[in-house]
Amino acid sequence: MIHPKRKKVERTVFFVSDGTGITAESFGQSLLAQFEGYEFQHVTCPYIDSAEKTAEIISQIHNTHKLEQIQPIVFMTVLIEDVSEALHQSGAYIVDLFQSFLPGLEQQMGEHPLYKPGKKRSTAHSHSYNRRIEAVQFALENDDGARTRYYDKADIILLGASRSGKTPTCIYLGLQFGIFAANYPITEEDFEGSLALPKPLLPYREKLFGLTINANRLSGIRHERKPDSRYASSQQCHFEVQAIEQLYRRENINYLTTTDSSVEEIATRVMSLTDLKRRLK
């Protein structure tokens, strides 16, 4: 429920980490999205791994506290003990992601945690890193129907109208899951006569997956790129979307609507709708 009459309270949230801070931020945003009475101001503080940097953050927290007259909130993923302790004494409301769970996990595992920051992601030495980079490269080289001769190497081929979200989804599938994703736009030329499956796609039916999007939304996106063009017109967008969705249904191509989804959501849904297996550990 949105309360239109209630003015939102400004409140600063710090995401503090001795690593990238990506986990703290992504997690914090999930939780904060559940509270509608506030306008949260985000401050992300990665690589807080020294006394100097810690002191700087603490002083920022104190200033914010004075200014806003309300306790700032700190989401933290910090393994360095001194940094962690100082934050706990900062007067902020602390959401300590590691300390809340590490003692319990320690007991479960029957071993001490390493307490080493930045141990998670696949680094340049690892197989996963190579796979991700190759997969992103694959997405770039097989973007927008530019080349179709490597489709045999693709894990999936996304179809859709121009600006329906194909490219970022392919890149994200590569970066996050190591999936080789190509994409092929259904364009003007394909619409001449009745819309049939473009020839280069015929041998790869089992790899095809369709994206579609609300026609008004598509028109809005296209207007930003080419204002007042026929390409962006509501009529053209309605026509294309309708024809493309008919094509998907006629050809039995699995598809989903991207209108209200983020890139992450589209990619994750594609994964779960297709039983694609991620290629990373």
Place this chain on the structure above:
Amino acid sequence: MIHPKRKKVERTVFFVSDGTGITAESFGQSLLAQFEGYEFQHVTCPYIDSAEKTAEIISQIHNTHKLEQIQPIVFMTVLIEDVSEALHQSGAYIVDLFQSFLPGLEQQMGEHPLYKPGKKRSTAHSHSYNRRIEAVQFALENDDGARTRYYDKADIILLGASRSGKTPTCIYLGLQFGIFAANYPITEEDFEGSLALPKPLLPYREKLFGLTINANRLSGIRHERKPDSRYASSQQCHFEVQAIEQLYRRENINYLTTTDSSVEEIATRVMSLTDLKRRLK
């Protein structure tokens, strides 16, 4: 400490969510990386939002429990009450990311959480979504020195040897932070005579940021792409890396080494070393 003599125990970890599961997985991986005695098998279960899907996961948890003879671990970000409850009764060791913090936050905020899944990410309706897509598009169109005429629009221009990590870093900067990042490779031709700053870059000195990489590692990456080429030879890689690092120093270009870093880490470090402000809310 690695214990070479101790065999790692296989143990399955479930990441369960009524949303994408990205938060549960990213957070869980951070924590699990702190325990070295186990070989964790990951099972990611996104969009668990119905009784049927929940029952399926629970039965998978039971089977795993029997098979491995050890309690499976569940990291969960679930807002739907029935799903959450069922998981808590599954016999797994539960790390409940939302319920551990929501009651405390509820008190802090003085309002009830919405308990609506999938509220976080910027969706196709939002300003942030457009900015991310534009930023990824910018990275693609200004990749690898292909075009330099839009450098005035770039927030940053990454330099580096071929295969030093420029492209994925630019894409990630766009996707995660909405940053317009171009990149320019320092290539063979630039090395003729003494290495000087390539001409197209001269007007944009303040936007330049260098990547470098361990020469042996670079050679390894290049061998995967073009085996046994001069391009991939250890000698060539050492020569290039040394010359490029000299260039950075001589021209006072800020730079960092990507050798042991993930794409996320490189991008986050670039952000914090350059005081670039993220363009997304």
